[in-house]
Amino acid sequence: MSDNVLKVENVTMQFGGVVAVDNVNLEVNAGEIVSLIGPNGAGKTTAFNVITGVYPPTNGVVYFEGKKIVENYPRGKMKKLYKTENNGAYTHAIEPTPDKITRMGVARTFQNIRLWSSQTVFENILIAKHCRVTAGLLSATFRMNKLEERRQREECDELLRILGLEGVRNELATSLPYGQQRRVEIARALATQPKLLLLDEPAAGMNPQETQELTAFISRIRTDFRLTVFIIEHHMALVMDISDRIYVLDFGKLIASGTPAKVQNDQRVVDAYLGVSEDA
Template sequence: MSEVILRLDNLTMQFGGVTAVDSLSMELNEGEIVALIGPNGAGKTTAFNCITGVYTPTNGAIYLEGRKIIANHPKRRGIKTFGGSNKKFEKDVIIRTPDKITKLGIARTFQNIRLFKDETVFDNVLVAKHMRSRQNVLTAMLRLNFKEEARMRKETKELLEMQDLYRYKDEIAGSLPYGLQRRLEIARALATGPKVLLLDEPAAGMNPNETLELSEFIRDIKEHYGLSVLLIEHHMDFVNQIADRIYVLDFGKLIAEGTPDEISNNPAVIEAYLGVDEDA
């Protein structure tokens, strides 16, 4: 099997007394599409927020391409709620803000689309190019960065054309239909030049037809940009279509992992979902 690109090691996230993610360990291999599923409130989005630096985990570490990018261990009051300290990570505390994580090559989308609603489609993607541009305020102000600016615009154009969004380039992002907004958000994430793409419920609110289109779209971009994809989803049809492997979370704990076939026959998963009967 190919190399592990993203690895979570005993990731725990507590809010006060509530443990949203409980000792989650998982791996994402290069070129893989992995789904993270589970009932509402299982801690999937919290796990995403830990990976992308929005939250600082209570305990555990996250590795990107074998390099430790985030690590923390419980301190002071945290030790009590966590139930002991953690010698393993005590030495190295690595905390990164979301922008640093994006720079390292992990891009994400949000559950409740977060586009820059009042800007044009083009500017939405263009702004993501800012991070890796070579310029400073003065050169930008004096327009000495025109080559860099031209490059950014060219790449944005290519990206939008590739996603079939270029014809909407001058539309205001907030005025696009829902499905296109989702696509635009993915395009914007791609513009940051990621190695790993995290998608938070990309198929939410889509009909079966759109879902099918979306899964093809995700496979395409994965191939084209050489990505590894981790996604959160409720639609089991969609997950079974697209995912190479599935991790199942319930109350913050990992209860199962495996291929789609294994998961759909796993008694623990069935129990977790019993009565919750998601679209499956």
């Protein structure tokens, strides 16, 4: 039986004539921390958006825990516009919305922090619990769901305690220092009870001390919550320190993959980040 938690198979995301993700294949195994790196505009966030249902891919399939959760193929005008490989390989459309993928057990954060500005840290995290609510409209209206609501509030308080955020429980989330806001956003994703956590540039905008603390924080999350983690990140010290494996995208195509040591010594990766000499 495969250990894959996530498998992306021949995924292409094309916008008009622009191919943002070009026939990408990758796997993330249970318990791993895997990073997706590449220059700005390489297609990393677009790949995350396909995995989490923000965009249906133009072509290809996404599997989660061995089950096909996303599939698409070129249709309509895209039949003529489609530029890349595997046209005709897929014939079905499976296009779940992001909320459905979240309920399957896939949670994510975003490049730009998206906390509710008028709500406390606790309220931001409690909102995420709504994807696990079992009570219907009628029972919620007449407060017949008190036990479930109490349990969810207790779970949020426990999550804050585990992550060291109990001291800011009642603070407005957006009033916190930047590094703590990032932690709150990760805590909110964890509140959905995921099996796979996707982090989109979690160290963006952080100073070296905050980045070092975040590195330890992510490692602890993997261990304490028994999670599989998939990260987009530009901070190479974090990536090399924390990753079991790395995939490298450039202009939408995978150009390298493997252990940190293998990837950082790959000439194609060096060229993608530093550019190729005109004399080369």
